Amino acid sequence: MNAQPKGPRILIVDDEPNIRELLSTSLRFAGFGVRAVANGAQTISAVLEEEPDLIVLDVMLPDMNGFSVTKRLRSAGYTAPIIFLTAKDDTEDKIEGLTVGGDDYVTKPFSLDEIIARIKAVLRRTIQEDEDSVLSVGPVTMDQDTHEVTVEGASVELSPTEFKLLRYLMQNANRVLSKAQILDHVWEYDFNGDAGIVESYISYLRRKLDPLTEESLIQTKRGFGYMLKTEAK
Numbered sequence: 622m623n624a625q626p627k628g629p630r631i632l633i634v635d636d637e638p639n640i641r642e643l644l645s646t647s648l649r650f651a652g653f654g655v656r657a658v659a660n661g662a663q664t665i666s667a668v669l670e671e672e673p674d675l676i677v678l679d680v681m682l683p684d685m686n687g688f689s690v691t692k693r694l695r696s697a698g699y700t701a702p703i704i705f706l707t708a709k710d711d712t713e714d715k716i717e718g719l720t721v722g723g724d725d726y727v728t729k730p731f732s733l734d735e736i737i738a739r740i741k742a743v744l745r746r747t748i749q750e751d752e753d754s755v756l757s758v759g760p761v762t763m764d765q766d767t768h769e770v771t772v773e774g775a776s777v778e779l780s781p782t783e784f785k786l787l788r789y790l791m792q793n794a795n796r797v798l799s800k801a802q803i804l805d806h807v808w809e810y811d812f813n814g815d816a817g818i819v820e821s822y823i824s825y826l827r828r829k830l831d832p833l834t835e836e837s838l839i840q841t842k843r844g845f846g847y848m849l850k851t852e853a854k
Contacts, residue, residue: 642657644733704725823841
């Protein structure tokens with residue numbers, strides 16, 4: 622019996638057999654455990670059977686698109702990272718993918734080196750554990766182990782990417798962070814400098830945090846970037 626890879630488990634989802642085979646072979650060679658399926662329904666079943674550490678998910682599937690699959694998985698409590706594969710390279714599609722809970726976005730055709738690098742980068746930033754599991758900044762408290770966030774004691778539900786963005790802002794409270802810095806630390810890949818992704822996610826966070834505070838915690842410093850302000854009590 623062949624020994625199973627000890628590396629992270631990757632689920633590949635693509636309706637094209639040649640892409641599934643190519644990615645499966647390459648990722649196994651890179652040390653990952655790999656399972657491959659062809660549609661959305663199989664994806665959901667595979668996650669229920671054995672939660673993978675990361676999903677490489679094609680957007681265009683025969684039964685449902687990858688965004689719908691991601692919404693269902695996130696609603697069911699699946700929090701591991703998802704990297705989208707798509708033939709489209711539009712900023713709006715990238716934002717939609719990240720909005721529903723995706724962590725990265727790779728356009729076809731892609732190089733195998735690129736997608737392996739993306740997978741490793743996403744796993745590195747999501748699996749890495751910080752020394753202090755609980756962060757507190759002003760009225761905001763974040764438990765990095767349970768992924769629970771509260772504002773003034775009220776629970777706030779965040780997507781995985783919103784969580785990473787808020788964590789980076791909290792780790793640098795009262796410090797102005799440029800869009801480039803946020804792209805580099807939250808996404809690690811800059812999406813060709815698409816600052817609109819940062820603006821969109823700042824907006825999403827404000828919609829969830831601001832109703833629970835007397836004033837907006839995330840301040841815009843025009844021409845510079847964004848800052849999470851510690852409220853004086």
